[in-house]
Amino acid sequence: MRIDLHSHSDVSDGTRPPAEVVRRARVKGLDVLALTDHDTTGGWDEAAAALPDGLALVPGVELSCQEGGRSLHMLGYLFDPAEPELAAELARIRDDRVVRAKAMVARLQELGVDVTWEQVRALARGEAVGRPHIARAMLDAGAIKTADEAFGPRWIAQGGRAYAERYALDPERAIRLVGAAGGACVLAHPRAGRGGYVFADAVIERLAAAGLRGVEVDHPDQAPEDRAHLREVAASLGLAATGSSDDHGAPTGDRLGAETTAPGEYEKLISVGPDRVRQSR
Template sequence: MTIDLHLHSTASDGTTPPDELMRLAGAAGLRVAALTDHDTTAGWAAAAQALPPGLTLIRGAELSCRWHGEGESIALHMLAYLFDPADPALVAALARVRESRLGRAERMVALMRADGIDVDWADILAHAAGGTIGRPHLAAALIRAGLVADTQEAFGPRWLGTGSPYRLPKEDLDVFGALRLVKAAGGVTVFAHPRASVRGRVVPEELFGHLAAAGLDGLEADHHDHSPAERAEVRRIAAELGLFTTGSSDFHGTHKKVRIGEFTTAPEALDRIVAGATGATPVTGVAG
């Protein structure tokens, strides 16, 4: 059984609509696919309606979180699976994060335009087509303007990466508060790419124990931003804490040079996710 638990669509910052994404997942040989758009469940319905026969959808989201340590603050992402999408507290929290993303992106565009960079906010909104706005949408605008060759270049310090004068902070959920919200909504949580040092600062190891005590269920080990040593480290930490591990592509379409199913999850980990969730259930495509 081929299982990929981390896919993005145009409902956030992917380039593939949710319905087409499910067809691609089936064509790629997946038996189970999770839709985990950033801070939104907007793509769930379209994905569920487009499932090819034999493909099971795990409905989820990737939450923008932050750990506030002593004298430091580190952004991180939390994958949440099979939670109740109508839970009022979680709905309100995700709406605040999306609104923050929108305002942040508009301010970043204003800074670039003030420096004579030819990007247009209305054009970015049009291309986003209602999806949760993120830096990839700004990167796409820079690509369309001929200013960068690809998203990787756009995410460098000259444009939208760490150290750029145009990169602004956004509002994130406190990670412990996010865990409580997802648990209260009947969901299961997995720390996304927790040791991906290529993305910037990573959290101290002792935080994993605190998160596990607060209800964290798993760690994403196999991910293209993890080196072999980092994957092994994640597995070690998970084993010590009694957490399961997952593997995923983190597919975003043309934004990233990864393929659906590049990394996969063991059926035993999926079983723990399904058994631990009370907010929603998997959906399987059936022959018409």
């Protein structure tokens, strides 16, 4: 069984519609896929309606959190999206994404970059407007040669000239909210140095005490030695060790299935709500 527990569609910052994401997942030989768009569940129904035979969908989300003044991402799975407190927090995060994106566009304009809010909004099909949409607008404007260039200190990296802060959840609160909605949380790519998501073991231990259910171990941006260490940390804390592609479509090379989760680790996670896993009709 091939299981990928982290993927994105154009409902957030991926480039392919949810229906196409699930079709591609099956072509790649996956049996289980989690759709985890940033701060939104808006792609769940479209993905579920398009599920090909033989593919199960784990509804999820990648929650924006903040730890020690740095961005931390939390994967939430199998929760009830109608739970009022969690739904309200997701809406607040999405609303602030818009405020933040507009602020970054204004700063880019002050720096002489010919981008507009209308261009950025047109690139974001869903509610979760993010920095990748701004990077694409900058690329279209000829201000940068590659989208990755936007995420450097000259532009929209954290602390960069056009960067703006936004609202994000405390990670322990995120774990509690998802748990109260019947779901489970996994810490996303805690050693992904390329993206700046590097957190000490003490953070993982603290989050485990708060109810964390797993750690994303096998991820394209995590080195082999970091994966081995995270696997040991997860085992010592009784956490599931997951593997995921974190596919965003074209920007990440359509890499669905590049990393996968062992069936036993998957079973640990879905025990919170196996009836919420969506099957093809």
